Amino acid sequence: MTDLGSIKTVRFDGAPLTATEVEALARREALAVLSGEIEFRQRIDAGAAFLEQVWREDGVIYGVTTGYGDSCSVNVPQELVHSLPRHLYTFHGCGMGAPFSLEETRAILAARLASLCQGYSGVRYVLLERICLLLQRDLLPVIPSEGSVGASGDLTPLSYLAAVIEGHRELWYKGERRAAAEVFELEGLEPLVLQPKEALALMNGTAAMTGLACLAVCRARYLAQLAARITSLCSVALEGNHFHFDPVLFSVKPHPGQQAVAGWIHDDLKEEEVPRNSSRLQDRYSLRCAPHVIGVLQDSLGYVTDFVENELNSANDNPIIDAEGAHILHGGHFYGGHIAHAMDGLKSAVANLADLVDRQIAQAVDPKFNHGLPANLSGATGAAASVNHGFKAVQIAVSAWTAEALKGTMPASVFSRSTECHNQDKVSMGTIAARDCQRVLELVEQVLAAGMLVGWQGVQLRLRDSELAERDLRPSLRKCLEQTGMRFEFLQEDRPLEADLHRAVACIHERYWTLYD
Structure with a gap:
């Protein structure tokens, strides 16, 4: 945690974070900052570029050109590959129970961002920027607390983060539940279209349990x-x-x-x-x-x-x-x-x-x-x-x-x-x-x-x-x-x-x- 005058910051650059730093973000006692270093950006984008290359050359990548889980033997036609992320977060939109609290939700976002910053998930730097922006502006997905068995990660809870990034479902905005599309319009933001592996990278991890x-x-x-x-x-x-x-x-x-x-x-x-x-x-x-x-x-x-x-x-x-x-x-x-x-x-x-x-x-x-x-x-x-x-x-x-x-x-x-x-x-x-x-x-x-x-x-x-x-x-x-x-x-x-x-x-x-x- 770095103290910049009166503002404490937590820097996301792939270096180890502590639970205390996640808590500071969750309690709004620190501001999330994403590294803009060229080397870090290049390392993140290299994963997405490599994935694109393999897809173009070989044509078969789990979760990119195939179905998910037990459906991995189902091949997805090239023209439908880009619709796969939307289907993934859509059919996982079955969470129930009270939503996670605002503190819990911030911790969940911080945990997912920390994992993606390791550089092994095949996502673009721009996706990390969007998650960091949600934390900075306190635009938090409404995430139901029930529905995860903790492997394959927190699929259902994290589907609400993936959906919000594309402008769907709901956000907490100034104390109210609002449609994500409405909030993006008010905030001058465009939805980010997820690339084929990115919904899977967002959802297929342990961020909900780890944030808590x-x-x-x-x-x-x-x-x-x-x-x-x-x-x-x-x-x-x-x-x-x-x-x-x-x-x-x-x-x-x-x-x-x-x-x-x-x-x-x-x-x-x-x-x-x-x-x-x-x-x-x-x-x-x-x-x-x-x-x-x-x-x-x-x-x-x-x-x-x-x-x-x-x-x-x-x-x-x-x-x-x-x-x-x-x-x-x-x-x-x-x-x-x-x-x-x-x-x-x-x-x-x-x-x-x-x-x-x-x-x-x-x-x-x-x-x-x-x-x-x-x-x-x-x-x-x-x-x-x-x-x-x-x-x-x-x-x-x-x-x-x-x-x-x-x-x-x-x-x-x-x-x-x-x-x-x-x-x-x-x-x-x-x-x-x-x-x-x-x-x-x-x-x-x-x-x-x-x-x-x-x-x-x-x-x-x-x-x-x-x-x-x-x-x-x-x-x-x-x-x-x-x-x-x-x-x-x-x-x-x-x-x-x-x-x-x-x-x-x-x-x-x-x-x-x-x-x-």
Whole structure:
């Protein structure tokens, strides 16, 4: 990512991109820029020229002069070759379900552009320019989220990108769904007529699942840190034993991510020679084992990110066009197995954060376990305490969100189906895995939003009742209390907390809380 004054840019030139850069494009925090270097342009156009040459000389190229998939034995007459791309995206126009969000759609376009920039897809430079232009102007195809089995790539979702480039179907335009042809007219754009291999190159890849996966790893990275901070707040509110996070303790079980999480929590807490409740040497597992739970996610993020970024920076369509070596190579790079595995694993690790924080919240609101805090963390005093119920309903809702997140961890990759006349007889289900992961992340963010409010309320109650002084808190926790207090009010009298929870989820999305990086 390059910073040009106040504008950050992500450059597409075939060099490796990161998930973080894709996320920046998706969140409109950076602008996509396509390399205009002569060498890059020539390398891209060389693939298209080689394909044209082979077609003119030999007359037979899969997906150019033949049908697709199981129909590859069907020869297409020369006069109909140029109509084949339109037929490909037309018959794949059967997507269902809610459209991908704007962020998800930008990530999908970025992932497809990154793959085509590798120079092995046999497309023209002008096609890359058009995809980049759609990103720059935020002219986004309306892409239904359901209908991909993740091999032969994301055919149905990506057909909506191919169709839009030729001026068909719908775009998101200034917050509205509009016909692509109308939007092009308003924007002064001409539809781009796809060359014979170009619809196949656009569609026969893993861009939908990979774009979602880039967003997922970035969301999960923040949630790991947020769960650690919530644990610190809950440990203070519940008068926990801070020595559960001692570096010496974790030196004998050296999982790096687990050690990092323990270090974060340890640095948040002020050690005392004896815990305030000296009769309780060991806290319940949801406090004591928090680094072990969060650490699984933290340690997984390394390989998951590697899987995702390798896929992002790959040529993942079929056939592969090697202009320099004069080869057309038929294979199965559209298979999304690595993304499927990464997303199936990530959603399980992330869902465990919800389970952890759910248990921390349950401790904090229950006077049998919260070591002297008011029932349900209500701030009401005197007679009003009898009619106020604080976070009671929030704890119930958190259990519902947690249960749904845990239910969503069923691995999608084990549900391969034989499709397309048994040509696609083993498929990845990577896109379903990535969509499932996005849903699990959404639910976990709701749980952690509640966890932040509960942890903050618990510490505020200790401060209010003089059981704790601000000087007893490390600067990181004082900063967290201050940041939270700028957006939320102490729960004195019962109020509907829906707005507070939505605001807390928005804070998570914008990475509002200063954490450990």
